[in-house]
Amino acid sequence: MRTVGVVVNREKPGADATLKRLCDLLSSEGVAVVTADTEQLATDEVTGDMFQTVELAFILGGDGTLLGAARKLAPWNVPLLGINLGHLGFLSEADPGNLHDTVRRVVQQDYDLEKRLVLTATVLRRDEICASFLGINDVAIAKGSFARMVTVDVHVDDVWVDSFRGDGVLVSTPTGSTAYSLSCGGPIVVPHVQAILITPICPHTLVSRPCVIDSEQTIKLVVRAAHEDVGLTVDGQVGFPLLPDDVVTVGRSPVEVTLVKWRDREFFSVLRKKLRFADETV
Template structure:
């Protein structure tokens, strides 16, 4: 019997409502449903280990919910289909208004799978690893709201690139190129490319510009700040406070996130519609 995991954000009333419709349509098609409520700190596999056996996972929520789920399920190579019950829904593939045709496509196998590069970030303090994270969008080092500027030495494959003084630096994936990096002047990158972006945040110089590097590269950043209001943030959801002299190592993760995509939905169509806030972007 086919099984599909259904993950929903219980804090979103619409997600709970759509959950019932999805369950009904899948069961009517003879597909078993593995139901999991996903809060901010939910360990998905611990909540229901059957998720690992699902052919794919339907995620009801916004981009934030999908990012959190991706970080947990990517190591198990479980494809994710996002149904947007959030705001922008850039990473999601369907809207609640298009639920019936979306479920029909899943039942019929009318979709393809798209691998998205992920990052892993390590924090070293006094030569000891003190934290490790994974990211689908980005890993950013930055100052707090009212702190003074932070200075970061940036190396790529142990070759010195530059010292950035400003609000911080973002290391992002092609998926994350349309997120925080974009708002800081970074380029838009096609999601299938195997690259990473290094984007300075409000650099205090005329000459600091974003750059694109190969995904096989390793980025190392050394923190210089006399204040303690500096942190590493991963996908804008997890992180750790940093100290003077801390080193952050960022590289490609050993696995990708896998997203379910409709064959007739093009990246640049989605980009244009979503970033123009075009209501016709629902597909």
């Protein structure tokens, strides 16, 4: 029997009703379902082990739900199919209004699998590793709530690039190029490009600009601040407090995220629809 997984964010409106409809449709097609909710994933009550035998996992929620599930399930290489119950749903392929068609495509395997680059970030304090993270969208070093700037020394492959003074520095994947990085003036990068973006956050200079490097290069970020109101944020969801002189190393992770993509859904058409990149009538 074919088996799929479902991860549901029960805090989203209509989540339980959508889950029931989805499970009923899959059951009518003879597909078994393994379910978990985001709270179980967050507290490690459920790990990727239970999804090892599934051919893909439906993620019921918004983009944040998919990012959180992706960080947990990436080591198990579980393909993820987002069903948007949130606001933007840029990473999702479906919504509750087209569940019948979604299940039909999955049953007929009418989809492609798209690999996405993942970042790994390691925090070194006095030459000792004190934390490590996976990032699907981005890794940011940024000041906290007080209006005091930070300086971040940026090195690529141990070569000094620049010292960015401002609100911080953002390191993004192509997937994250349409998220926080875009708001900071970073470029849009199509998902299949093997690259990493370095984008200053509100730089206090006229010459600091985003930089695109090869995905195999390693970035070293050194925190220079006279205060301790600075932190590391991963995908806008996971936070870690930083101290002056902490070193954050960011590079390509050996694991990747696999997204289920419809063959008739093209990247720039999604941009136009979701981000109003251009006149939607064009």
